[in-house]
Amino acid sequence: MKEAISWAGPEWVRPTGRRVLGIGELAVSNIGDTVIATHAVGSCIAVCIFDPVAKVAGMLHLLLPESSINPERAGEHPAVFADTGIPLLFQTAYGYGLAKQRAIVKLVGGAEMPQTPRGWFNTGHRNLLAARNLLWRNGVFVAAEDVGGTDARTVHLSVGTGRLQVFSGRSYKEL
Amino acid sequence: MRILIVDDSSMMRAMIKRVVKLTNVPVEEILEAGDGAQALKLLESHDVQVLLTDINMPVMSGADLLRRVAGDDRWCRLTRVIISTDGSEARREQAAGLSVRCYLQKPFSPEVLRDVLTDAAAAARL
Amino acid sequence: MSSPMPPLPPDFERAVGGAIAFAVSTVAERSFFACVDRCDQPDLDGMDADWLVATVWFEDGPVCGSVACSLPTDLAQRLFDAFSGRDPSTALPPRHHVDDLVGEFSNMVCGAWLSRCDTQRVFRLSPPIVRRVPRPADESGRREWMIVDNRPVAIDWAVVQAPDDEAAAAADL
Numbered sequence: 001m002k003e004a005i006s007w008a009g010p011e012w013v014r015p016t017g018r019r020v021l022g023i024g025e026l027a028v029s030n031i032g033d034t035v036i037a038t039h040a041v042g043s044c045i046a047v048c049i050f051d052p053v054a055k056v057a058g059m060l061h062l063l064l065p066e067s068s069i070n071p072e073r074a075g076e077h078p079a080v081f082a083d084t085g086i087p088l089l090f091q092t093a094y095g096y097g098l099a100k101q102r103a104i105v106k107l108v109g110g111a112e113m114p115q116t117p118r119g120w121f122n123t124g125h126r127n128l129l130a131a132r133n134l135l136w137r138n139g140v141f142v143a144a145e146d147v148g149g150t151d152a153r154t155v156h157l158s159v160g161t162g163r164l165q166v167f168s169g170r171s172y173k174e175l
Numbered sequence: 176m177r178i179l180i181v182d183d184s185s186m187m188r189a190m191i192k193r194v195v196k197l198t199n200v201p202v203e204e205i206l207e208a209g210d211g212a213q214a215l216k217l218l219e220s221h222d223v224q225v226l227l228t229d230i231n232m233p234v235m236s237g238a239d240l241l242r243r244v245a246g247d248d249r250w251c252r253l254t255r256v257i258i259s260t261d262g263s264e265a266r267r268e269q270a271a272g273l274s275v276r277c278y279l280q281k282p283f284s285p286e287v288l289r290d291v292l293t294d295a296a297a298a299a300r301l
Numbered sequence: 302m303s304s305p306m307p308p309l310p311p312d313f314e315r316a317v318g319g320a321i322a323f324a325v326s327t328v329a330e331r332s333f334f335a336c337v338d339r340c341d342q343p344d345l346d347g348m349d350a351d352w353l354v355a356t357v358w359f360e361d362g363p364v365c366g367s368v369a370c371s372l373p374t375d376l377a378q379r380l381f382d383a384f385s386g387r388d389p390s391t392a393l394p395p396r397h398h399v400d401d402l403v404g405e406f407s408n409m410v411c412g413a414w415l416s417r418c419d420t421q422r423v424f425r426l427s428p429p430i431v432r433r434v435p436r437p438a439d440e441s442g443r444r445e446w447m448i449v450d451n452r453p454v455a456i457d458w459a460v461v462q463a464p465d466d467e468a469a470a471a472a473d474l
Contacts, residue, residue, distance in 0.1 A: 126336050132284075133334035137386045139197050141286050183428055184405040186398060190384060231408075231426040260412020264420045280416070281409050282332035 021061045024080035028058035028092045032160035041109040042152040043124035045131045047086060048106045050162030054097035057159040060089040064123070065130030082130035090138070105140055106175050107131055108155050108166055110147040124148070144175045176299055177221060179206045181214040181228040181237065182258070187281075191227060191258070194288045200296035211235030215243060218250060224299040225292075230259040230266065238266075241273040254299045256291060258283075316418065321445045321456050324413035328406065333383045335450045343446055343453040345436055350374050352434050353400065355407035358427040359415060366460035368411040370403070371437040376452040377403050404429030410456065 019027050021038040029036060036059045038046055047060040060079055067074030067081040078084035090100065110128035128147050135142060144164075146153070151168040158164075164175040178195060180188050188207050195205055206221060208214035212235040214228065226244070230237040237257065244250045255275045259266070262280040270278050276298055279291050322339050329335040356369040372380075381402045382389055407429050415424050437455045445456045 122336060122338075129330060129334045129336055133383050136285055136334070137382075137388060139193075139386065141197065141289055184401055184408070186381075186385065186402040187405050190386075193386060231412075231428075233428050236425075260409050260416070260426070261424065262412070262416035262420070263423055265423045269423070281412060282328045284331055 021059060023061055023063050024077050024085075026058065026060040026079045026085060026089050026092070028056065028089070028096055028098075029159045030054070030056045030096045034159040036157045036159065037155065039154045040152050041155055042111050042113040043127060044109050045082070045127045045147075046108040046153075046155045047089060047131060048108065048155065048157050048164055049089065049093060049098065050104045050157070050164075051093070051098040051102045052104065052162055053102055054099065055160060056093055056096040056098040057157050057162060058089050058093045058098070059155070059157050060085045062086070062127065062131070065126045082127060082134055086131065086134045087138070100138075100140060103140065104143045104162060105135060106143055106164055107145040107147055108153055108164075108175070111149050111151060111153070113152070114150060146173060146175055176200065176202055176224045176296060177204045177206065178202055178225045178227065179208065179214060179217055179221075179223045181208045181211065181226070181232070181240065183209050183229065183232045185209070187229070187258075191288065194285050195292060197285075198289045198292050200292060202296075211237060211240030211243075214240055218244070218253075223253060225254045225256070225295045227256045227258055227295075230257060230261050238269065238273075241270070241275065245273045254295045256295050258288075317414075317443070317458065317460070318445055320414050320417050321410075321458060322447065323417060324410050325445075325447050325449070325454070325456060327413050328409045329380075329449050332409065333380045333406070335380060335383060338448045340446050340448050340453070343448070345453065348373060348436070348453075352436055353377050353403045353431060354434055354437065355400075355404045355429045355431045357404075357407050357411040357429050359411060359424045361422045361424045364422065364424075364460065364462050366458065368407060368414065369455075369457040370407040370410055371434075371455040371457070372403065372406075372449070373452055374399075374433075376449060376454070379450060379452075380406060400431040404431045414458075 017033055018035045018037060021027055023044060027036050036057060038059060038061045045062050050057045062082050062085045063080050065082050067084045074081050074084045078088050110124040112124045146166045151170060154167040156165040166173050166175055180191050182188050192205050195202055206217050208217055210232045228237040228240055241255060244253060256277045257270055257275050258279045260281045267278055276295060277291050326337040329337045350373040352371050352373050354369055354371045356367055358367045377399050381394060381399050384402060411426060442457055442459050447454045
């Protein structure tokens with residue numbers, strides 16, 4: 001089995017067991033003791049996928065719903081948008097043996113942040129609807145979600161087990 | 176297992192059919208009808224285990240269909256699910272008296288329908 | 302068969318605007334993954350798309366009325382794709398499929414609205430009638446404007462409660 005981690009983001013960093021995603025980045029891994037993590041999931045959505053048979057896990061930290069608002073940026077950083085990032089997440093995971101019909105998909109984020117700049121009203125909600133739309137279009141159900149509210153979240157996904165931990169300022173839960 | 180979907184909207188039937196195919200339940204055949212009268216003909220000619228029906232339909236409503244089904248011993252083991260825009264308490268009380276296993280109000284997410292189908296399929300296998 | 306009908310809740314009509322908006326939001330988000338906002342009269346000048354109008358009539362003895370949802374055809378196509386899971390890069394669906402979908406949208410809005418306003422009545426809904434028009438008719442009754450996925454949608458509604466003698470006749474139909 002090939003051991004590797006795919007990284008779609010501005011920099012390549014040598015795997016060290018804990019992979020931290022930034023906004024507009026995704027990662028897929030089949031290294032059993034790796035944890036894929038991301039912070040500051042406010043109005044963004046963290047799309048987390050796991051195949052319990054192939055032991056492949058992936059995470060996307062998307063920022064905006066539709067790439068049509070900035071096709072040039074989508075071409076350079078597809079993981080920023082739901083409609084380009086989600087297909088890329090799955091395509092990358094397929095390369096590691098993830099099977100769509102076995103994929104367990106969970107969504108985290110979509111909060112309405114009080115400090116969101118003017119003109120970005122309802123972004124969290126729009127991101128969530130866009131993610132659900134993309135997944136339904138591709139015949140994928142959402143197994144669980146921790147979305148909405150007004151708190152940013154931190155997400156940890158264990159590659160070997162698919163364990164998903166969600167931390168926010170006031171709470172912790174396993175999804 | 177054979178499923179019968181009854182709704183006068185062909186697009187709603189198509190959406191339900193898609194969820195059935197994506198859900199991990201063993202389905203031999205999916206039948207469709209646009210009203211209660213068509214559904215009765217299919218029930219009489221096919222061995223159906225799960226019935227998913229809307230309420231407001233032309234020719235014969237889902238309520239009349241369910242009354243006919245409830246009154247016929249041939250279909251005593253048929254698992255019945257209502258999928259309807261009508262969410263009134265009065266209608267739900269009617270449904271309770273017609274051996275309906277689940278009342279799913281439109282609109283619904285694909286995941287909720289999946290859960291209803293999984294439950295109905297499990298009941299049908301008992 | 303005729304029987305005494307319970308009166309409408311006293312603030313029924315005053316609450317309709319909010320209930321309509323809630324119904325459209327619930328339907329659009331849950332089954333069509335579309336974002337909804339309320340708005341005042343939008344500017345329709347410059348919109349060259351045709352519109353689809355889907356009307357559903359409802360009745361429960363003496364209480365009857367209608368809901369008509371008008372939306373531009375490009376929004377109708379978008380909602381079709383979202384509901385059916387169609388990949389937008391594939392061939393366009395037949396027109397009657399999109400019409401059917403808009404009819405079902407209106408059906409769901411009507412049902413969600415009535416269910417929220419009065420849970421004790423059992424309304425019968427007609428099959429939707431769908432027409433294509435150049436733009437929504439001038440407002441002649443009660444109308445709510447919504448923005449669904451950045452496109453305007455008009456919801457026209459009417460409710461009538463017949464007097465007691467007409468109610469008895471209507472119940473016999």
